[in-house]
Amino acid sequence: MSTTHEGHRTPGPQYLVAGRYRLQSRIGGGGMGTVWLARDQLLARDVAVKQVVSTEGLSDETAENVRKRAMREGRIAARLSHRNAVAMHDVALDSGEPWLVMEYLPSRSVAQILHTTRTLGPQQAAQIGAQVADAMTEAHVAGIIHRDIKPGNILITTTGRNAGLVKITDFGISRVKDDVSLTQTGVITGTPAYFAPEVARGAEPGEASDVYSLGATVYTVVEGQPPFGVDDNSLVLLHKVARAQINPMTKAGELRPVLLRMLEPNPAKRPTMSESRDLLAQVAAGPRGSVHQALTSPLTKPDGGVPVWAQRAPRPPRTHPTGTHLPVGGPSAHGRPGPTLQGPPPTLSTDPSHTTFESTSRYRPDEPGTSPAGKPSTSTTALAISILAFFVILAIVVVLLIALAG
Incomplete structure (x- = not known):
């Protein structure tokens, strides 16, 4: 303290x-x-x-x-x-x-797992989605709308008998249908990369928008980035989401038709959360598996190796292959107010109670010539010394030649 x-x-x-x-x-x-x-x-x-x-x-x-x-x-x-x-x-x-x-259960978020693996296979992605959908089906029955389903809010436990258990968390901007709203009219909160199109256009989030956000999350798990790509400019990303034109899927395999239904632009045509759960569980179970087992069993790795969620992994950087996980309009990790976006789509929340903490390091291990402290790397320093030594030797040789010629 x-x-x-x-x-x-x-x-x-x-x-x-x-x-x-x-x-x-x-x-x-x-x-x-x-x-x-x-x-x-x-x-x-x-x-x-x-x-x-x-x-x-x-x-x-x-x-x-x-x-x-x-x-x-x-x-x-x-x-x-x-x-x-x-x-x-x-x-x-x-x-x-x-x-x-x-x-409390030792766990790693799906966002952190994707920072290590980039993607997971369709069956594992479907099982994660099915178990989240099972919890959210019960939430919707209770009148609870999550409004911020995304990889950073899905945890997978890492140790003990519960290893591989999927958990949805962070109901910080959720609402209950019969609660009095604590947000201003025309203000939206959440993470743009996982918004439903109608939410990006200013509609009130509902059960259907939770279905869309879960679909966008499962899409990210299997494809490696959100349906509308990655853009640090939240306003540009919001306009992409509002147009509802997702990027084509290349890795989803048997998950593709399920995701297309969950990512249907018209909320009235999307499956319910319980229907989404059943569709995802069928993909997770495969042709010979059990849907019940897909919904109740911890995630495992098919080849029996150490699962990625049980391995040590670095925290994802601010710019992440699955898109920014910073919520729109909230304060930054340093407590400074985040950007407020104005005009259509509607203004994004600047509520000080809505924030996400993430790594702010600018260091990237794939950038040559830099170290975590921002200093020249060892390889760069060695190259400079080699070049200097070459010119020193060359100067000595010239001096000797001049002396001999004299």
């Missing part, structure tokens, strides 16, 4: 949240703030606690809105109890700041 120049305590390792949850290490980020691994002192178990973006320095109205969002996310997540959804345990208040306390 550290202290700012104004005496405000900044939570860090060993900080005790609400007198009960001892922070251990930062493990990631989500739609509303930093996620920590913590120890529940009362029940002696590990939990994941999400530190909602601090209300310090915000106006009373904005701070209250942030608190309401945290409570709303807790209520929404608590309404869903499914093996493929991260469970919500508690909403804790610490010095007036809300923290969400959730189930």
Whole structure:
């Protein structure tokens, strides 16, 4: 725990949240703030606690809105109890700041897995999609719309008997049909690469847009990039999404017809989430497999080797082959406000409670001549020394020749 120049305590390792949850290490980020691994002192178990973006320095109205969002996310997540959804345990208040306390399982996001593998096979991609669809089918029955299904919000557990278990997480911008909206009319939140076309055009997200986002996610898993490609300019990407012209599939194989149905531009013609689940499970099971097993069994690697989700992998860089995972309009990892896009499509949210934390390193291992610190690489330095040595030797030879000639 550290202290700012104004005496405000900044939570860090060993900080005790609400007198009960001892922070251990930062493990990631989500739609509303930093996620920590913590120890529940009362029940002696590990939990994941999400530190909602601090209300310090915000106006009373904005701070209250942030608190309401945290409570709303807790209520929404608590309404869903499914093996493929991260469970919500508690909403804790610490010095007036809300923290969400959730189930903790060592895991890696699908976005991180794709950073290592680029793609997964159609059957594995279909199984991931089917298990997420199973959880979201129950969510839709409960009236919950996720609104931000994407590779970064799907986890695959990495250790123990639960290795390979798929979990959907981060209901930070979800809504329940009977809840009063906390967003302004005409403001949209989420990740443009996985928007449904109608959402990019300003329509209210619904069950059909969740189906589209899941289809876009499975497309990304099998093809290596989102249906509309990658573009760091969110406004340009939004216009591509609004036109609903996806890039042709080249690797989807038997998944192609299912994805085409889920990515149908007209939301009224898309399958429901339960229909999508069944279609994906059939592909995952294959001609001789069991649909039930595809929905309930952990992911495994066909050849019996170590699965990619159980291997150590670097965090994805800011520019990722599966598209930017930074949500539109939210603050950056450094706390600065993100871009607000104006004009059609509608303005994107600048809500301080909606942010994603990702690596900001500009280093790329495939760029010659640079190191992580931005200094010349060893190979570049060696080349420079060799060239210098050559000219030194050449000068000595010239001097000797002149002396002999004299």
